[in-house]
Amino acid sequence: MSYLNSSTGSGSRTSRRTVEFGRTYVVRPKGKHQATIVWLHGLGDNGSSWSQLLESLPLPNIKWICPTAPTRPVAILGGFPCTAWFDVGELSDDGPDDFEGLDASVAHIANLLSTEPADVKLGIGGFSMGAATALYSATCFAQGKYGNGNAYPVNLRAIIGLSGWLPGSRNVRNKIEGSVEAARRASSLPILLCHGMCDEVVPYKYGERSTLVLNSAGFRNLAFKKYDGLGHYTVPREMDEVCNWLSARLGLEGCR
Numbered sequence: 001m002s003y004l005n006s007s008t009g010s011g012s013r014t015s016r017r018t019v020e021f022g023r024t025y026v027v028r029p030k031g032k033h034q035a036t037i038v039w040l041h042g043l044g045d046n047g048s049s050w051s052q053l054l055e056s057l058p059l060p061n062i063k064w065i066c067p068t069a070p071t072r073p074v075a076i077l078g079g080f081p082c083t084a085w086f087d088v089g090e091l092s093d094d095g096p097d098d099f100e101g102l103d104a105s106v107a108h109i110a111n112l113l114s115t116e117p118a119d120v121k122l123g124i125g126g127f128s129m130g131a132a133t134a135l136y137s138a139t140c141f142a143q144g145k146y147g148n149g150n151a152y153p154v155n156l157r158a159i160i161g162l163s164g165w166l167p168g169s170r171n172v173r174n175k176i177e178g179s180v181e182a183a184r185r186a187s188s189l190p191i192l193l194c195h196g197m198c199d200e201v202v203p204y205k206y207g208e209r210s211t212l213v214l215n216s217a218g219f220r221n222l223a224f225k226k227y228d229g230l231g232h233y234t235v236p237r238e239m240d241e242v243c244n245w246l247s248a249r250l251g252l253e254g255c256r
Contacts, residue, residue, distance in 0.1 A: 019105075021067060022046060022067070023067075024112070025047040025065075026064070026066070029061055031060035031061050032060075032061050033061065033117070034120065034121065034251075035123065035157075035250050036062070036123075037063075037122075038124050038125075039064055039065070039066050039126060039130070040109070040127070040129075041068070041069065041126070042127045042130055043074065043128060045083065048068075050066050053234075059243055059247070069084055070084070071083050072084050074087055084101075085102070086101030086104075086129075087101050091165060091203075097167045099147040099168065102133065102147065103147050106136055109124060109133070109137060110137070110153055114153055114154055122156055122157055123156060124160075125162075126162070131160075135161050135164060135191075136166070136168065138156065138189060139166075139176075140152045141155075141156045142182045142186040142218075143175055143182050144185070147168070158191075158192075159190070161191070161207075162242075163194070163201075163233075163234075165210055166210035169213045172214070175217075177218065186217060186218040186220075187219070191223070192223050192225070193225070194241060195227070196227045196231050197228050207226070208224070223245065
């Protein structure tokens with residue numbers, strides 16, 4: 001699936017960029033279908049590796065959709081092309097954010113969820129850059145629109161971010177506080193953030209800061225879990241936390 005984006009470049013010229021997404025992997029629910037969650041991989045990965053892990057979780061009522069990001073040049077890799085949900089340079093609080101790339105990926109994710117049955121609860125989760133994209137989706141849901149102003153079409157019920165960060169964190173609070181409806185949606189959306197204290201790729205401070213920014217912007221239904229000794233990867237106790245949290249927040253049947 002591809003999206004044709006238009007953005008204003010230097011001067012008044014308009015540049016157009018086609019984004020081609022890779023293969024999508026689906027894990028069907030083993031029990032009654034109560035929830036569908038799109039799970040987003042990290043930089044340079046694909047949907048296959050996470051689909052295998054998610055299939056092993058004791059969550060029989062969840063359908064997992066694991067898309068693969070477009071292959072694009074990535075600034076932090078010196079322009080080397082790899083799978084990435086958006087372009088990213090060095091992580092910093094005042095660095096530029098690729099909102100065009102973010103909007104295209106978040107629209108693709110919403111499109112995957114938009115065809116799910118009406119009685120199924122919808123969520124987005126991810127690891128690292130995938131977590132960043134999930135959190136950006138949360139801000140779009142709260143505002144009711146993407147960064148480019150187009151309407152956000154999906155009703156989200158859960159967001160999970162493992163070892164990630166919040167893109168566009170400088171402006172989130174102003175955008176949410178300016179609308180009563182946005183504040184209502186933000187406060188009602190359950191979010192789980194998990195981060196290893198020894199993460200050498202996305203340092204722990206970015207997980208902590210994302211939590212503080214989201215809280216101050218009105219995302220009150222937010223849990224932050226930190227893990228001593230954990231680097232930039234996941235471990236069974238973290239995935240146990242994810243399972244327990246999803247079961248409780250989504251009211252799933254047949255889970256431990």
